[in-house]
Amino acid sequence: MNFDFTTTLAGTIFPNPIFTASGCAGSGKELIQFFPLTDLGAVVTKSIMLKPRSGRATPRMAETPSGMLNSIGLQGPGIAAFLQDDIPWLKSKGARIVVSIAGESVADYAELARLISGVSGISAVEVNISCPNVESRGQVFSCNPVTAHAAISAVKKNIDPSLPIIAKLSPDVTDITEIADVVINAGADGLALINTLLGMVIDTNSMKPKLAGKTGGLSGPAIRPVAVRAIYQVKARFPQISILGMGGVTNGREAFEMILAGASAVSVGTANFGNPLATMKIKAELQELLIERGFASVAAAVGYAHREED
Amino acid sequence: MINKYAHAVDAEIISNKRVGAYHHMVFEVGAMAGQVRPGNFVAISVGGETSAMVLRRAFAIHRSMDRGGSGGVVELVVAPHGGGSKWLTSLEVHRKVNIVGPLGTAFGIPTEPVRALLVGGGYGSAPLFGLAEVLKSRGSRVDMVLGASTAGKIYAPLEGKRAVNSLTITTDDGSAGLHGKVSDFLPDLIAASGTEIIYSCGPMGMLAAISKIAGELDLVHQCAVEEAMACGIGVCMTCVLPLRDTNGTIRMQRSCIEGPVVDGSRVIWDSPRAIPEGTWGAQ
Ligand SMILES: Cc1cc2nc3c(=O)[nH]c(=O)nc-3n(C[C@H](O)[C@H](O)[C@H](O)COP(=O)(O)OP(=O)(O)OC[C@H]3O[C@@H](n4cnc5c(N)ncnc54)[C@H](O)[C@@H]3O)c2cc1C
Ligand SMILES: Cc1cc2nc3c(=O)[nH]c(=O)nc-3n(C[C@H](O)[C@H](O)[C@H](O)COP(=O)(O)O)c2cc1C
Ligand code: FES
Numbered sequence: 001m002n003f004d005f006t007t008t009l010a011g012t013i014f015p016n017p018i019f020t021a022s023g024c025a026g027s028g029k030e031l032i033q034f035f036p037l038t039d040l041g042a043v044v045t046k047s048i049m050l051k052p053r054s055g056r057a058t059p060r061m062a063e064t065p066s067g068m069l070n071s072i073g074l075q076g077p078g079i080a081a082f083l084q085d086d087i088p089w090l091k092s093k094g095a096r097i098v099v100s101i102a103g104e105s106v107a108d109y110a111e112l113a114r115l116i117s118g119v120s121g122i123s124a125v126e127v128n129i130s131c132p133n134v135e136s137r138g139q140v141f142s143c144n145p146v147t148a149h150a151a152i153s154a155v156k157k158n159i160d161p162s163l164p165i166i167a168k169l170s171p172d173v174t175d176i177t178e179i180a181d182v183v184i185n186a187g188a189d190g191l192a193l194i195n196t197l198l199g200m201v202i203d204t205n206s207m208k209p210k211l212a213g214k215t216g217g218l219s220g221p222a223i224r225p226v227a228v229r230a231i232y233q234v235k236a237r238f239p240q241i242s243i244l245g246m247g248g249v250t251n252g253r254e255a256f257e258m259i260l261a262g263a264s265a266v267s268v269g270t271a272n273f274g275n276p277l278a279t280m281k282i283k284a285e286l287q288e289l290l291i292e293r294g295f296a297s298v299a300a301a302v303g304y305a306h307r308e309e310d
Numbered sequence: 311m312i313n314k315y316a317h318a319v320d321a322e323i324i325s326n327k328r329v330g331a332y333h334h335m336v337f338e339v340g341a342m343a344g345q346v347r348p349g350n351f352v353a354i355s356v357g358g359e360t361s362a363m364v365l366r367r368a369f370a371i372h373r374s375m376d377r378g379g380s381g382g383v384v385e386l387v388v389a390p391h392g393g394g395s396k397w398l399t400s401l402e403v404h405r406k407v408n409i410v411g412p413l414g415t416a417f418g419i420p421t422e423p424v425r426a427l428l429v430g431g432g433y434g435s436a437p438l439f440g441l442a443e444v445l446k447s448r449g450s451r452v453d454m455v456l457g458a459s460t461a462g463k464i465y466a467p468l469e470g471k472r473a474v475n476s477l478t479i480t481t482d483d484g485s486a487g488l489h490g491k492v493s494d495f496l497p498d499l500i501a502a503s504g505t506e507i508i509y510s511c512g513p514m515g516m517l518a519a520i521s522k523i524a525g526e527l528d529l530v531h532q533c534a535v536e537e538a539m540a541c542g543i544g545v546c547m548t549c550v551l552p553l554r555d556t557n558g559t560i561r562m563q564r565s566c567i568e569g570p571v572v573d574g575s576r577v578i579w580d581s582p583r584a585i586p587e588g589t590w591g592a593q
Contacts, residue, residue: 023547030544030567033313046547052591054562057584061540061548066362068540072547075562078591212583220364250364273541274355274364276410277318 004297005287007041009242009264010164010190012123014041014096017298018255018283021246021269022047022100022126022168023072027086028093034276037095039283041265045086047102047128050111052078057212062201067220067248068270069199071213074102074131079115091121098166102128103151105135110154117160125163126244127155127188130170130195142170142179142195149182156187166244168192169230171223176230177237190242192267193234194227220270224248228261235262235303250278252285259286259298260305312544312567313413315345321409323401324383330462332433333388333399334372337409343382345412346374348441349534349571352384352411353542356394367394368539370511370570371412372436373443384411387436387465413542415571417441417509417532423449427505428474429492429520430456431512432463437534439470441509451475453503457492457516461485476503493519500527510534510574518579531574537565552578552586560589 007017020031022044028037037043055075062069076082079101090097099122101112109127116125129151132138141147152167159165167188169179180191196217203210227247235243245263249255250271258266266286271278295301325336353366372385390396398407417437426445428438435456442452452473457480458464464479464486471477479487480495488495493516499505500523510520511534524531537549544567553563553576560578562585563569578586585592 024545026545026547030312033311033316034318034543053593054585054589054591055547055550057581058548058550059538059583060550061538061546063363063365063540066364068365070540070546070548075547075550075591270364273546274366275318275408276316276541276543276545 002296003287003291004299007264007298009244010124010166012164014123014265016041016283017259017265018279018286019044019098019244019265019267020272020279021267022128024269024272028090028095031272031276032093035280037090037093040095040279042096042098042123043090044098044126044267045100046076047074047100047131048076048079048082048112049074049102049104050079050108052076052081059211060213062210062216064199064201064218065222067218067222069201069211069216069218070196071211071216073213079112083115083119087119087121096123097121098124098126100126100128100168102131104131105133106150106154109151110158113155113158117158117163122163124166124190125155125159126166126168126192127152128168128195130168140170140172143173145178145182148179149186152183152186152188164189166190166192168195170195171226171230172198177233180234180238180241184238184241190244191234192244192246193230194223194247197223197226219248221248221250224254228257231258231261231263232305236306239303249282250274252282252289255282255286256289256301259301260303262303262306264298264302315342316410316413316543317342318408318410320406322406323403326399326401326403329465329467331389332465333390334467335386335388335399336383337386337407338381339384339409339411340380340382342409342411343374343384344376346371346384347412347416348437348444349414349416350412351414351542351570352386352409353413353539354398355408356397363394365540366410366542367398368542370437370534371440373440387433389433410542414566415569417534417571419444419448420450420507423451424506425451425504426453427500427503427508428452428454429496429508429510429512430454431492431516432458433465434510434512434534435465437511438509439467439473442470442473446473451503453499453505454478455480455492455495455499457481457512459483491519492516493523496520496523500529505529507532517574521574521577521579524574532571533574534570535565535572535577536570539566542566552581552589554578560586562589
C-alpha cells in the first residue's frame with residue numbers, strides 16, 4: 001500500500017506528523033547526537049521572548065506520578081541572539097522550524113511578530129499565550145478571552161501574511177472552546193493543544209513548596225486524558241481548524257489517540273527527557289499502527305474518533 | 311558538538327553488590343565504556359516499561375573498562391535513596407536497563423605531573439578513583455580525603471585505596487577516621503601534601519566549602535556538581551546553576567552539559583532558591 005505520512009497543519013505541509021514540543025528539545029543542538037533533525041516533522045523551538053531571561057531559581061523540577069512539574073520561567077537568550085544563532089543553525093541542519101514566541105504584553109507579541117517576519121526558513125509561528133501578562137497583574141493571556149484575542153490579533157497584524165499562526169492554549173480554563181473561538185476570530189490558522197496545567201508539590205520534609213517558583217506546569221502522561229479531551233472538544237466545535245496536539249505522548253499508540261481526537265500533528269515534550277530517541281520511536285510506531293489500521297494517510301485518521309457511523 | 315559520544319544502550323547488569331550504605335553495580339555497555347572520561351555520568355531509565363517514574367536518574371561513572379571489540383563495562387556506586395534508585399539497586403544480575411551516556415564534562419587532566427588532592431563526600435567518591443588512576447598514570451601525586459556522615463557512607467574500595475598516595479577518612483559522627491567535616495581538615499591536608507589542584511565531588515554544601523578554601527589559597531578547584539536533572543542531555547533547562555563567564559557575566563547554565571565538572575571559582579554558591587543579583591536576563 002502507498003502510505004502518505006505527510007501532514008498539513010495550518011496550511012503547511014510537513015513530511016511527518018511528529019514534532020518536538022516547545023521547551024522540550026533545547027535548541028536542537030542537544031538532540032542531533034541522537035538522530036538527524038530532518039527526521040522530525042518539525043522542531044518547535046523554545047518560546048523566545050524579546051529580551052534575555054534568566055528564568056526562575058532552582059529547584060525548577062519535581063517528578064510527579066507519570067509526569068513532572070517544571071518552572072523554568074522561559075529562560076532564553078532573547079529574540080536577537082535567537083535569530084542570529086539558533087535559526088541559522090537549525091536551517092543548516094535542514095530542520096523544518098516552527099518558532100515559538102512568548103510576550104509579557106500585547107506590544108511584545110506585536111514586536112516579536114515583526115522581528116520574525118523577515119526571516120526565511122520558518123514554517124510557522126507558535127504563539128505561546130500561556131504566559132503572565134505584566135499589564136494585567138500577571139494573569140495568563142490565554143486564560144482570558146479578551147487578552148487571548150489581543151495577543152493573537154497583535155501577531156496577526158504584524159506578521160508576514162505567508163507565515164501560519166498557531167495559537168497555543170492553556171487547559172486551565174473553564175471552556176477551552178471559548179478561547180479557541182476568540183483566537184480563531186483573531187486570525188489563528190491553527191491551535192496547539194495543550195500547554196501544561198498549573199500544579200504544586202509540597203515537600204513534606206521542609207514543609208514548603210518544592211519548587212522555588214512555588215507553582216509549576218504539569219506535563220507528561222498524567223495530563224494525556226486532559227489533552228485528548230481538549231483536542232476532541234475543540235475539533236468537535238471547529239472541524240476546519242488544524243490542531244497540533246500534545247500532552248504526555250510517549251509512544252505511537254498515544255500519538256494515534258491524539259490524531260483520532262483531531263490533531264493533524266503531535267508534539268512530543270516530556271517523553272524526550274526520559275528517552276532522547278522518543279520522537280523516533282513514536283514516529284515509527286505511529287506509522288506502523290496507521291498502516292495496520294488501514295489508513296492510507298495521516299489525514300484520513302485525523303478526527304476519526306468523531307465519526308457517527310458504526 | 312554536545313555529548314558527542316552519547317548514545318543509548320540496553321545494558322545487562324553483570325554484578326550488583328551491597329557495599330556499606332551503597333550498591334556497587336556493573337553494567338555491560340559495549341563500546342560506550344571506551345568513550346568515558348572521569349567525571350562523566352550516565353542517565354538511566356528506572357521502574358520498567360509501565361513505571362510512573364518518567365524521568366531518568368543520573369549517576370556518576372565510578373569506573374569504566376573497555377574490553378576491546380564491542381565489549382566494555384561501566385561501574386556505578388548507587389545509594390538507595392527514593393523510588394528510582396531503590397528500584398535500580400534491587401535488580402538482579404542479568405536484568406537489563408536502558409543507559410544513556412557518557413554525558414557531561416570530564417575532569418581536566420593537567421599535561422604535567424601535579425600534586426592533586428581529591429575530595430569526595432558520600433557516594434561523591436565514586437568518580438574520583440577513575441580520576442586517581444588517570445592522574446597517577448601521568449605521574450601525579452594523588453592524595454584523597456573522603457568524608458561522610460557516618461562510616462557506612464564512606465565508599466573506598468580496596469583497589470581504589472592502592473591507587474592513591476594517601477587516604478584520609480572523616481565522619482561527622484566519628485564512627486570512622488577523623489571526627490568532623492572534610493572541610494575542617496582541608497587546610498592542613500593541603501599544607502602537608504603541597505596540593506596544587508583540588509578535584510571534588512559530593513554534596514553542594516561541601517563543594518561550596520571547598521571552593522571557599524581553594525579561593526583563599528588561590529588553588530584551582532574542579533568540582534562535579536549535582537543538581538536535580540530531568541533529562542541529563544541539555545533539553546529541559548531544569549538543572550541550571552549560576553556560573554560566571556570568563557568576562558564576569560553570571561548566567562544560569564545547565565549543569566548537565568556545562569557540567570557536572572565545573573571550575574569551582576565560576577559557581578555562585580550562596581544563592582539557594584534565588585537568582586543571584588546581576589544575573590544575565592534576571593527579571
Ligand atoms: C551528575 C549527577 C551524578 C550523580 N551521581 C550519583 C552517584 O554516583 N550515586 C548516587 O547514588 N547518586 C548520584 N546522583 C544522585 C541521583 O541522581 C539521585 O539520588 C537519584 O536521581 C534519586 O532518584 P530517586 O528516584 O531514588 O529519588 P527521588 O527523590 O524519588 O527522585 C525524584 C526526582 O528527583 C530527582 N533527584 C532527586 N534527588 C536528586 C539528586 N540528588 N540529584 C539529582 N536528581 C535528584 C530524580 O532524578 C527524580 O527525577 C547523581 C546526580 C547527578 C545530577
Ligand atoms: C521543561 C518544560 C519546558 C517547557 N517550555 C515551554 C515553552 O517554552 N513554551 C511552551 O509553549 N511550552 C513549553 N512547555 C510545554 C510543552 O511544550 C507541552 O505543551 C507540555 O509539556 C505538554 O506536553 P508533554 O506532556 O509531551 O510534555 C514546556 C514543558 C516542559 C516540561
Ligand atoms: S537536566 Fe535537562 S537540561 Fe540539564
